[in-house]
Amino acid sequence: MAFRASTAKPARRSVHNVALYGESGEQPAWADLVHIERIPERSSLFDWEIDLHFHDALIQVLYVTQGGGEAFIDEVRWSLAPPCLIVVPARSVHGFSFHSDVDGPVITAAQKPLESLAATAAPELLAHIHRPVVLRVDPASRHAQALMPLFEAIDRESQVHTAGRVAAGMSLLVALFVQVARIGEVALSAAESARSRRAAQIEHFRALLDARFRLREPTQRYADELGITLGQLTRLCRDVLGMSTQDAVNARVVHEAQRELVYSSLSIKQVAAELGFEDEAYFGRFFKKHTGHRPTEFREMARRQLAAR
Structure with missing residues (x-):
């Protein structure tokens, strides 16, 4: 599922355009097109706090497998709990506050070549490339099991300085976004299922009210009839009915x-x-x-x- 986000903003500082955080943003293009490293390699140098910045032409995908923290993307605050995927498109202003035990791979890639390849091979992926998001990953799902092998394959290609390296790296990145899209669809389906379940529960509650309100029963009886706790029923009523x-x-x-x-x-x-x-x-x-x-x-x-x- 997608993590719950809030619009609370971190303290605003000047926002810099960089290639990789802590490096100059003066390069006209990303030389390697696909770069991969571990999250701690860079964040540990800055005491796990990455100030707000953006990449003019680069997209980033982080796979938090350990630790956690918070992400700030386009003025939205996301809570991070492993395992989760983070997609930061080009020109999205973002920063991170990681826990000191954070780990996982982070990919930085040129977005335009990725978009061109995706537009030809799988145009439906473009929406996922353009949308900043934090996605919870179910470790037991087959989509999750496909993630780390793809990150590892991208890592191997990044270390091979032979012909076809860029094409292989970009192709693997497209394959990675196929998994991102599938995990996103599962999250959307789960959210729709939850909304459908909540709608059914509130209708059942209303039917119970119509049938039993004259009995002046304690609210716990309604929760028992619905097969949920009183706390869950209270949250349901507050969320749907506003009371x-x-x-x-x-x-x-x-x-x-x-x-x-x-x-x-x-x-x-x-x-x-x-x-x-x-x-x-x-x-x-x-x-x-x-x-x-x-x-x-x-x-x-x-x-x-x-x-x-």
Whole structure:
């Protein structure tokens, strides 16, 4: 899945255009086209803090296999927990705050040649090349198992100074982005599945409310019926309905009380009993707390408004 990101910004400093962090950005082109090293090789030189910078024509792919930290990409803060992939396209302003035990490979490559090759071989990869992202990697997935062999193959090619080195390196990088795309699709599918599951759960909760709100049951009973914890139900209600579980139950009771008061001839005591209140006075206090009116006041006001229409 994609990691949750926030828009909290690190302290803003001057942002430099560099080739590799800590080196001059004056080179007109990336000489080797594909460069690979371990994350600690460079970050350890700067006490694991990489200030905001960007690469004018270079894309980076980091595979954090150990440690973690935070990434700041285009003013978005990402939490890093291994294993995860980080894609930083050209001209994306980024920085890192790594834990001292961080490890994993990082690839820096010329983006234009990669785009050209991808446009011919797999145009659908271009969106993944252009989008900054941090992706959680499931170590047990077949896509994850394909990652490290590709990084290792790219490393071997980077050390071979013979004909075809650049073509092989770029081709392997395209193959790596195939895995990035597949992991991204799994993350999207998982997110859609989670949204679908949450939608089903909230509909079930609403159905339970309609059937049982008169029983005045504790919210734990609703969670038990849904097969989730009360904490999970509370988070679900807050995320989807914008209120706590208890507030959702109370809102349903108030809605029914208002309907009964306006459209039925039941006495206040009878309405209270219908809604599961044993004490009419307690029902009156409950109703006023949530509407600002006593039941009799609300009934008179609502019926006057209906008569005036």
